[in-house]
Amino acid sequence: MEKSFELAEVKDRKKAQYASYNLKDESSYWWESSKAFLEGETISWQKFMELFLEKYFPSYMQDQLEVRFLDLKQENLTVAEYEVKFSELARFVPKYVNTEAKKAKRFQQVLKPWICSQVALLERRTYAALVQKAMIVEGEREATKRESEGKKRKF
Template sequence: MEKAFELAEVKNDKKAQYGSYYLKDEASYWWDSTKALLKGEAISWEKFTELFLEKYLRSYMQDRLEMRFLDLKQENMTLAEYEVKFSELARFVPEYVNTEVKKVKIFQQGLKPWIRSQVALLEIRTYAALVQKAMIVEGEREITKRESEGKKRKFEESEQDQGSSKFRGKFGKNVGS
């Protein structure tokens, strides 16, 4: 819905009106009665979404989503996967991410420890910058890992070659010749 608002350049004071237009059946009836109870009060998009979620995302589900968000750790996910999951759950707990500082702090806490230690030194203040720097750290680690695996493989191959030449050197000719 937010993307549609952005595309149509809907002003903040009109978002609730536009959003409620798309409600159907029971949700539409619910909104009509809720509006009547609010008696002409100006309803912001934030208030509309709060009321909608309160009605259709029961407190039990809200609590479960909040816990999933607070317990979210990168663990075996790539940074891109973690960021997607973080953003997906953050929609349901806006009070935890309503400032850049809060969003950065919570996202950073969930990072793999080796990434977190690298980006913590940078004291990053914006979410976008944190995600970008964390992706760089993760990418550099992958490059370093591949390079060291390549060197290890070359070393092992050279050890095998040296081992077989030592064997031939001790006994003269290859065994079985």
């Protein structure tokens, strides 16, 4: 919704109306009953979001996603697979990744130890640069492994 509002340049006072118009089925019924309790009150976008998130993204779910983010480790994922999961969960816990430095640091901390030690030698400029460097390190190791396996077979 936020992206749509930005594109259409919707003013704050109209956002709740536009968002509620797009609700369907159960969420539409929920909104109609919620609105009845707020009769006469002007419903701001902030209030709408608060009510919506309370209903569809309650704090216990937020807590579960935070725990999943904090428990996330690369383990047997490739760097690319790990980055997808990291990005997917990071959007729910902005306090841990609200700067480039925090995001890059957290990503690096739970990489496989051999990748982490290699990228630790490099300056961590941005999250994107760190991910790219980790992928390069991983790719180089895989190439080296294939090369050494090929030499063993020839012997």
